[in-house]
Amino acid sequence: MDGSAIKDALSLMDERGSGEGAGYVAYGIYPDFPDCYALHVFFDNIVEPKSKVDDLLSKWGVIVHQEEIPTYEQPRLKRQHIPWRYFFKPNKDLMVGSLTPEEDIIIKTVMGINSGINGALVFSSGKNMGVFKAAGWPEDVANFYRIDSYKGYIWLAHNRYPTNTPGWWGGAHPFNLLDWSVVHNGEITSYGTNRQYVESNGYKCTMSTDTEVVAYLFDLLGRKHELPENFIVKALAPHFWDEIDSMQPRERELNRAIRLTYGPAMMNGPFGIVVARSDGIVGFTDRIKLRPLVVGDDGDRLYISSEEAAIRTVDPDIENIYMPKAGEPVIGRVVI
Amino acid sequence: MSLGSVPLKYRIDIDRDQCMRCMRCVENCSYGVFRNEEGKLILNSRKCTACHRCISMCPRDAISLKERPVDYRSHSLWTGEAREDIINQSRTGKILLAGMGNAKEYPVIFDRLVLDACQVTNPSIDPLREPMELRTHIGKKPPRLEFKKNEDGDVDLITELAPNLELETPIMIGHMSYGAISLNAQRSIAKAVSKVGTFMGTGEGGLHESIYPYQDNMIVQVASGRFGVDINYLDRGAAIEIKIGQGAKPGIGGHLPGEKVCSDVSCTRMIPLGSDAISPAPHHDIYSIEDLAQLVRGLKEATQWKKPVFVKVAAVHNVAAIAAGIARSSADAVVIDGFRGGTGAAPKVFRDNVGIPIEAAIASVDRKLNEQGIRNEISIIASGGIRNSADIAKSIALGADAVYIGTAALIAMGCRVCGSCYRGLCPWGIATQREDLVKRLDIDSGSRQVANLIHAWTYELSELMGAAGINSIESLRGNRERLRGYMLDEGSLDVLQIKPIGA
Missing domain, CATH: 3.20.20.70 (Aldolase class I)
Known part of the structure; x- marks a missing residue:
């Protein structure tokens, strides 16, 4: 589907935001470059920072194609950066001693650019997918990028009410690393603990916001530790000990092991989160559901939203709408 | 030459009007501060350690204690304690013994740390109404968990804790x-x-x-x-x-x-x-x-x-x-x-x-x-x-x-x-x-x-x-x-x- 319906759904919830940040991500939008990592970069100018990024990428692989991301001026949206995209193939022979050399090169270059090159920020780095975001109202950001011209099979969208870093394009959601994209409503009170955990596992937090740790946690637990999605959610929003104590032995042992091993990955504070990967999405809330989450399921399509109204905007005839329990994952898989 | 005695560390005083001569202080003090001489309560403050046993057992709150009742000439470097330690060591030639923890006036870092609370952007949680988990596990934890798919399609935990x-x-x-x-x-x-x-x-x-x-x-x-x-x-x-x-x-x-x-x-x-x-x-x-x-x-x-x-x-x-x-x-x-x-x-x-x-x-x-x-x-x-x-x-x-x-x-x-x-x-x-x-x-x-x-x-x-x-x-x-x-x-x-x- 193209991005028009998702734009309408998100714009319907304008009063949840403040016009200072909105964004979209779509999977399946670059069928011409399916094997390349699509790096979306905000450049402050295309002279100095860009030549540094070009150099760094050329060192670690081949830039198959690059161009400015087409944008269209909007009266209410002030352009702060030049959005650029690279289609990049890393040279995996250059990453010694890694089981996933391509991904590790991407992580290394993304973190290197974001923490080391002034005036450049990589905000999207997966294959055949891309994030589009800016500081502005949902409809303006959508029109700025003309997201209705992209066709994807998974869409996430987010409308921001910033308190910490208003007006910063990089602070808008979705956050992305490799295949993982995250939209997040909430504030993570365990951020200090989670940040230390991901940083001690080689990630660098550079976005001055708590949401990026969610992407890194999913990458660490999902890609590196190979946990299935429902176990990742069990680690991030675990069952209470009271519940675990009353489980059957096998189940109890499993949940206890997850809590002990992944204690520092547990996320506290109010949140509703949807994470996407090329093969599906997972949505969940904090353990006491301090933020809303509504699910719509029409058999072929899964919708997850903060508000039912947004789902009904996309699909007015939908019948199966429900609210999942606190901490319970809602998983949608892509069926080909 | 004699060094004489060092000043009293603590002075115990009895409010004689309040005291009922029950002699509980005599029984309770194991350091020998109090003596009962034919119904008269005699004190030796020099033996006091400020353990407060007598004070806490006195039914009339008749006992008071004062630390360092005798002044030295004030000096910020040569404190009373510094002088007394020297006097004691020159008398005995020995290592000074002490109990309890470090008693020096270093700043206490705990007292210079302040904790956080939530407002508006994230709600505080009421422990009376919501679960609050303090359960703590002390011991080795694995760096990661490993699983294996079994024949029924379920995943089994292989990592042993x-x-x-x-x-x-x-x-x-x-x-x-x-x-x-x-x-x-x-x-x-x-x-x-x-x-x-x-x-x-x-x-x-x-x-x-x-x-x-x-x-x-x-x-x-x-x-x-x-x-x-x-x-x-x-x-x-x-x-x-x-x-x-x-x-x-x-x-x-x-x-x-x-x-x-x-x-x-x-x-x-x-x-x-x-x-x-x-x-x-x-x-x-x-x-x-x-x-x-x-x-x-x-x-x-x-x-x-x-x-x-x-x-x-x-x-x-x-x-x-x-x-x-x-x-x-x-x-x-x-x-x-x-x-x-x-x-x-x-x-x-x-x-x-x-x-x-x-x-x-x-x-x-x-x-x-x-x-x-x-x-x-x-x-x-x-x-x-x-x-x-x-x-x-x-x-x-x-x-x-x-x-x-x-x-x-x-x-x-x-x-x-x-x-x-x-x-x-x-x-x-x-x-x-x-x-x-x-x-x-x-x-x-x-x-x-x-x-x-x-x-x-x-x-x-x-x-x-x-x-x-x-x-x-x-x-x-x-x-x-x-x-x-x-x-x-x-x-x-x-x-x-x-x-x-x-x-």
Whole structure:
């Protein structure tokens, strides 16, 4: 589907935001470059920072194609950066001693650019997918990028009410690393603990916001530790000990092991989160559901939203709408 | 030439109008301050230690106490204490002994840390209405879990977890041996921890038979003297702790005077009656980190790998590197004891000058283990000068998994921190083996008071966590974002890895 319906759904919830940040991500939008990592970069100018990024990428692989991301001026949206995209193939022979050399090169270059090159920020780095975001109202950001011209099979969208870093394009959601994209409503009170955990596992937090740790946690637990999605959610929003104590032995042992091993990955504070990967999405809330989450399921399509109204905007005839329990994952898989 | 006497440390006064001559003070004072001479109450203030036993037992509040009633010529460098220490040492030619923790006026870092609370952007959580989890697991954790798909399509957990201690609160009671403290004191604490669902240390004093009923809540200690250690002792404990150092006296051993080694203590410690129990400064089978790793493994083998093994070290400058070495062994937890940590007896020069504060030690150990990517694989237990639930919350936010309290538990049983434990005359029946004094400590009320204290602090911790929008203790651990430093210098902020207030 193209991005028009998702734009309408998100714009319907304008009063949840403040016009200072909105964004979209779509999977399946670059069928011409399916094997390349699509790096979306905000450049402050295309002279100095860009030549540094070009150099760094050329060192670690081949830039198959690059161009400015087409944008269209909007009266209410002030352009702060030049959005650029690279289609990049890393040279995996250059990453010694890694089981996933391509991904590790991407992580290394993304973190290197974001923490080391002034005036450049990589905000999207997966294959055949891309994030589009800016500081502005949902409809303006959508029109700025003309997201209705992209066709994807998974869409996430987010409308921001910033308190910490208003007006910063990089602070808008979705956050992305490799295949993982995250939209997040909430504030993570365990951020200090989670940040230390991901940083001690080689990630660098550079976005001055708590949401990026969610992407890194999913990458660490999902890609590196190979946990299935429902176990990742069990680690991030675990069952209470009271519940675990009353489980059957096998189940109890499993949940206890997850809590002990992944204690520092547990996320506290109010949140509703949807994470996407090329093969599906997972949505969940904090353990006491301090933020809303509504699910719509029409058999072929899964919708997850903060508000039912947004789902009904996309699909007015939908019948199966429900609210999942606190901490319970809602998983949608892509069926080909 | 005669040095004469030094001025009185404390002066006791009796309000003679109030006094009813019941002579309770005479009976209660084990230091001999009060004398009953034919119905007349005679005082010798020089013997007073400010233990407050007489004051707390006086039915008429007739006794008052004044510290340093005699002035010296004031001088900011040559304090009264500095002058008296010199006078005493020139008289005796000996090392000065002292009890309790570091008494010097260093700034207390805990008091310069402030905690966080939530408002608006995230709601605070009410512990009365929502679950609040303080359950803490002390022990080795795997770096990651591995699963395998079975024939039914389910996933099986392949990773095996090492045995962990499960605590219902992150508060444990540290090692105070039978010998240093009385059996009644140890039994009171043992009863309290088993009631609350936490653990206590035996110290290097063996395990007395009357503690056996509480053995599932005991951490047995193997220290450099190896007193009381045999396979029965190791098997009975819930966990084993190797004591390398102590915050009150890093770098030196221990000394229990022969007078305190009564027949019961001698049996429990497995040493001759009346002999001095001297623990050497180092373990004479540990001269390197690999020797320590071998001892950890040896103890694990002896107990069939069923028990967590902790290693306790004093907080000194390179504590972080030592902890990283310990983390690489099979040890399950590293106990860090800060320089405020208590003791029955320590050379004063050590107590007051050697080691670093626990706050800095926790932060630097946590940071080092994080840098090496092994923080979650080992537990950190912090001890030494923890006075209230806020100190515990701050310790955990700096990176500790749990804390040991010592002095606080003694205060809950009557101790007034007079610091004369090494004299063996504790009138509260805590740091003494004199039968008539020990009897003063009732086990039921002692254990109730200690349990009350742990309960009270646990409640306060859940309130603090709830206010910070956190409903599980793991999310407080190492969460320095929730701390700010008040009037701390930049260097300290950097070591603690916290921001200043307002930032």
